[in-house]
Amino acid sequence: MGLNIIMLGAPGAGKGTQADVLAGKRGLPKISTGDILRQGIKDQLPVALVAKAKMDRGELVDDDTMIAIVRERLSRPDVNAGFILDGFPRTVDQARALDRLIDELGKGPLLVIDLVVPEEDLVRRLAGRRICSKCGENAGPDDGPACRRCGGELTQRPDDREEVVRERLNVYVRSTKPLVDFYRARPTFRTVNGAQAPDLVARELDVTIDDAASVGSRAGMGA
Numbered sequence: 369m370g371l372n373i374i375m376l377g378a379p380g381a382g383k384g385t386q387a388d389v390l391a392g393k394r395g396l397p398k399i400s401t402g403d404i405l406r407q408g409i410k411d412q413l414p415v416a417l418v419a420k421a422k423m424d425r426g427e428l429v430d431d432d433t434m435i436a437i438v439r440e441r442l443s444r445p446d447v448n449a450g451f452i453l454d455g456f457p458r459t460v461d462q463a464r465a466l467d468r469l470i471d472e473l474g475k476g477p478l479l480v481i482d483l484v485v486p487e488e489d490l491v492r493r494l495a496g497r498r499i500c501s502k503c504g505e506n507a508g509p510d511d512g513p514a515c516r517r518c519g520g521e522l523t524q525r526p527d528d529r530e531e532v533v534r535e536r537l538n539v540y541v542r543s544t545k546p547l548v549d550f551y552r553a554r555p556t557f558r559t560v561n562g563a564q565a566p567d568l569v570a571r572e573l574d575v576t577i578d579d580a581a582s583v584g585s586r587a588g589m590g591a
């Protein structure tokens with residue numbers, strides 16, 4: 369049975385970073401809908417260019433577009449052993465569509481991880497975040513102008529400016545937090561404390577995934 373993992377949590381909770389670590393460790397593809405959209409903008413894909421205005425304002429892209437992107441991505445063979453979804457679902461309608469898709473594709477159960485970080489830490493983390501324009505590595509405000517991994521230029525994501533960060537957090541509370549209630553009752557739902565050093569978060573996440581997976585396979589259900 370595949371390890372089908374969803375990472376929930378506010379913007380800035382560390383979902384992307386932890387999903388990368390986990391993907392490397394478990395040999396699973398990380399599927400970040402934000403990365404897919406940003407790549408689409410670079411490639412000048414019409415659907416992504418339409419989404420760009422919303423992204424730049426910190427608003428959500430419409431459900432139909434996002435569900436179509438994920439449907440296409442989960443139909444590829446590299447997800448047979450599982451996947452890590454980062455940034456999807458972000459609304460209850462997306463979560464319902466994902467359940468249907470998982471059913472249709474004969475996958476399951478979903479392991480749902482909520483990475484929890486207090487709100488006051490999130491603005492600080494996001495507004496200080498820098499991203500390598502070449503390789504996408506995350507960095508902080510004290511890292512200087514160059515990426516420690518590849519030497520590329522560190523830049524700020526347009527939607528990490530403080531006023532947009534506040535809007536993204538509002539959107540999270542309004543649209544995405546209800547997801548936690550949607551999933552909470554499932555036996556494969558778990559929270560992880562994201563307010564620790566990244567290697568400690570990674571360790572807690574690792575143990576938590578194994579625990580949720582064993583419950584999921586015992587239950588043998590599309591949890």
Ligand code: AMP
Nearest residue numbers: 401402422423427428429434455456458
């Ligand atoms: P992220 O990199 O996950 O923070 O996503 C960046 C931006 O892409 C978000 O602020 C949204 O505008 C858009 N986006 C990414 N994933 C989704 C999604 N599942 N639903 C709606 N919008 C999304």
